Every structure is written in structure tokens, then in C-alpha cells.
Amino acid sequence: MAEWAVHGRRQVYGSPWVELWLDDVDIPGVGRVDHHVLRMPKECANAVVTDGDGRFLLLYRHRFITGRWGWELPAGWVEPGEGPAAAAAREIEEETGWRPAEVVPLTEFDAMAGISTMRFHSFHATGATRIGEPADLAEASRVEWLTEGEVVELLGAGEVADGASLAALSYFLGPHRLAVRGGGGAR
Incomplete structure (x- = not known):
């Protein structure tokens, strides 16, 4: 299976603790979709x-x-x-x-x-x-x-x-x- 390709992303919300992003991804065999991603600024x-x-x-x-x-x-x-x-x-x-x-x-x-x-x-x-x-x-x-x-x-x-x-x-x-x-x- 191939890796997903990310074509772009935009931030929906952000704080010092959590960020919500919407990534435009191409899923092999599925096509392009918007995928929600929670990004954590800290480990x-x-x-x-x-x-x-x-x-x-x-x-x-x-x-x-x-x-x-x-x-x-x-x-x-x-x-x-x-x-x-x-x-x-x-x-x-x-x-x-x-x-x-x-x-x-x-x-x-x-x-x-x-x-x-x-x-x-x-x-x-x-x-x-x-x-x-x-x-x-x-x-x-x-x-x-x-x-x-x-x-x-x-x-x-x-x-x-x-x-x-x-x-x-x-x-x-x-x-x-x-x-x-x-x-x-x-x-």
C-alpha cells in the first residue's frame, strides 16, 4: 500500500494545547478527501x-x-x-x-x-x-x-x-x- 499524499492543510482552531487542522489528502485507491488532524504542540x-x-x-x-x-x-x-x-x-x-x-x-x-x-x-x-x-x-x-x-x-x-x-x-x-x-x- 502506498503512502497518503498531503496536498495542503489549513488550521481550523489553535491554542497552546491543541490545534485542529483540515488536511487535503489523497488516499491510494480512495481519492482526495479532507481529513481532520489534531496536532499537539507539545509531546x-x-x-x-x-x-x-x-x-x-x-x-x-x-x-x-x-x-x-x-x-x-x-x-x-x-x-x-x-x-x-x-x-x-x-x-x-x-x-x-x-x-x-x-x-x-x-x-x-x-x-x-x-x-x-x-x-x-x-x-x-x-x-x-x-x-x-x-x-x-x-x-x-x-x-x-x-x-x-x-x-x-x-x-x-x-x-x-x-x-x-x-x-x-x-x-x-x-x-x-x-x-x-x-x-x-x-x-
Whole structure:
């Protein structure tokens, strides 16, 4: 299958957080169509935070867009001039009140590749030290350390509905864990 050809684009809406564009594309075998594209001016970072006892640090919060409560990982925008790992560490501290000692790459993914440029950098953070209350109190109603069994139950019950959190936790508990146990290294 050939690549789609872009003949032009025009911005429909723009803000510092999201842009909506209408791209004039030629789809092989279909022809030219207008395709909506959500462009994100900033990349995103999130982190699976674990402690030495096999627990995971998660946030419980309400998302007004979906009208759902659920468990999520600390996450946020990568600011200009900031690296993704630094952004993940900053978000952990701001949203949870815990400061990680080490933040290492876990995986990267395009959150909605068919319609958006939203790019996530996921990390594994360890050695977190409690420094106080979360700086951003609007991020969560609860911040808790949960056991691996509790996290697996939440995943299975659909209580981790945030796509980026679901992807990073599933990757950590699956391919990452297998690579580490198998001696093949982890990314």
C-alpha cells in the first residue's frame, strides 16, 4: 500500500494545547478527501512509579470529558527546552508529592495515530522520596501506592481507562517484565 499524499492543510482552531487542522489528502485507491488532524504542540510524558516493595504509585481522578473516575499514572506535557525524562520527574513530583531518584525510558507510542500527533514518552521511575503534599491539588482526589495484584485487578476491571496509563502499565507488566526476566534487557 502506498503512502497518503498531503496536498495542503489549513488550521481550523489553535491554542497552546491543541490545534485542529483540515488536511487535503489523497488516499491510494480512495481519492482526495479532507481529513481532520489534531496536532499537539507539545509531546507528553508519563511514568510507571514503583517502590522496592513491588507497589505502584497511582492517582485517582475524575475526567470531565468522559465523565469517568479512574486510576492514572502521573503525566503531562513536555515543556519547551525540557527533556521527556525531566518532564516525567517534574509531573511525578507535582501530582503526587513524591520525588523520584531515577527515571529511565520504558517505551514510546503515538496515542491516536490515525487522527493525532500526540506522542507519549513513558518511563519507569524508582527510588521515590516523599517531599510533601502534591503541588497541583487539581490533579487527583487520591494518590496511593497499590500492590501489583491491585493494579492488575484495576486493569482487568477497566478502572484504568486513560489510554496512556493503560498502555504504559500494560507494557511494563508485559513486554518490559518479560525482557528483564529473560535477560534481554528492557526499553
